[in-house]
Amino acid sequence: MSKAMFGLGLLLLSLSLISGCGYVFKSASLEHINTIRIAPVEILDPDFAYDAASQRPYDEVIREKLTQRFNRKWRDGNDAEFTMRIQDFDIREHRYGPQGAIEMLRMTLQIEYKFLDRIRNNMIAQTDNHLQVHDFYIVSGRVEPPETIEEAKVHIVDEMVEDLYNQLAKR
Numbered sequence: 001m002s003k004a005m006f007g008l009g010l011l012l013l014s015l016s017l018i019s020g021c022g023y024v025f026k027s028a029s030l031e032h033i034n035t036i037r038i039a040p041v042e043i044l045d046p047d048f049a050y051d052a053a054s055q056r057p058y059d060e061v062i063r064e065k066l067t068q069r070f071n072r073k074w075r076d077g078n079d080a081e082f083t084m085r086i087q088d089f090d091i092r093e094h095r096y097g098p099q100g101a102i103e104m105l106r107m108t109l110q111i112e113y114k115f116l117d118r119i120r121n122n123m124i125a126q127t128d129n130h131l132q133v134h135d136f137y138i139v140s141g142r143v144e145p146p147e148t149i150e151e152a153k154v155h156i157v158d159e160m161v162e163d164l165y166n167q168l169a170k171r
Contacts (some may be wrong), residue, residue, distance in 0.1 A: 030169075032119055035077020038067045041084050048089035048109070052150050058157070062086075065161045073169050080124070082168070084113040087128075091149065094135055103142065107134045107152050109160060115168050125168055132160040 041059040043049055051061045066082065074080070088110040095104035111130040116123055134156035136147040147155065 030080075030117075030124070033079040033117065034074060035079040036070050036074040037076065037078050037081045038063055038070060039081060039083040041066070041086065043086045045086060045089040048086060048153070051153065053154060058086075058153075062157055062161070065157060066164070069161050069165045070169060079117075079119050081116045081118055082113065083116075084111060084164075086111055097139070101139075103139045104135055104137050105149075105152070107136065107149075107156050108132065109156060111160070113164070130164075132156055132163065134159060 041062045043057075043059050048058055050056075051058050054061055062084070066084070067076070070082065086109055088108075090108045090110075092106050092108075093102045093104075094106035095102075097103045109132040111132060112128040113126070113130060114123065115125040134152055136152045136155070137144055138146050140146055
């Protein structure tokens with residue numbers, strides 16, 4: 001195989017890996033955006049529909065937290081729009097102790113979102129496979145204190161909001 005063919009093969013492989021990751025990021029600056037609209041959050045998994053701590057549906061809780069966080073940079077308005085759908089919620093055993101008892105659980109949210117620049121009419125960011133993960137102990141005497149599932153749900157939502165803000169607003 002010639003060097004040119006090898007180089008072309010590497011280029012095609014790189015392009016397919018980059019384009020297949022589900023993200024679309026444009027290098028355009030966000031300085032022209034002064035306002036943002038956080039659309040109602042859609043939750044497809046009924047196991048993640050209701051926040052027992054606040055006695056409210058999670059779609060309302062998440063939208064409120066996203067709005068509060070993003071409004072630290074932008075006001076409410078229509079320069080940009082952020083839409084989000086929670087596709088899946090899952091909890092699984094993650095770590096076992098010496099006697100085989102479960103010590104840690106892994107909670108995940110699979111998220112689809114779009115961040116649209118309405119002024120320039122282009123997509124700032126988009127993915128259908130953002131995975132938010134929160135590992136937590138359910139037994140005492142470990143590195144971190146134990147959490148209930150309800151406490152872990154609060155933490156994963158807070159972590160998700162902060163992570164999305166850091167990925168999207170701090171560009």
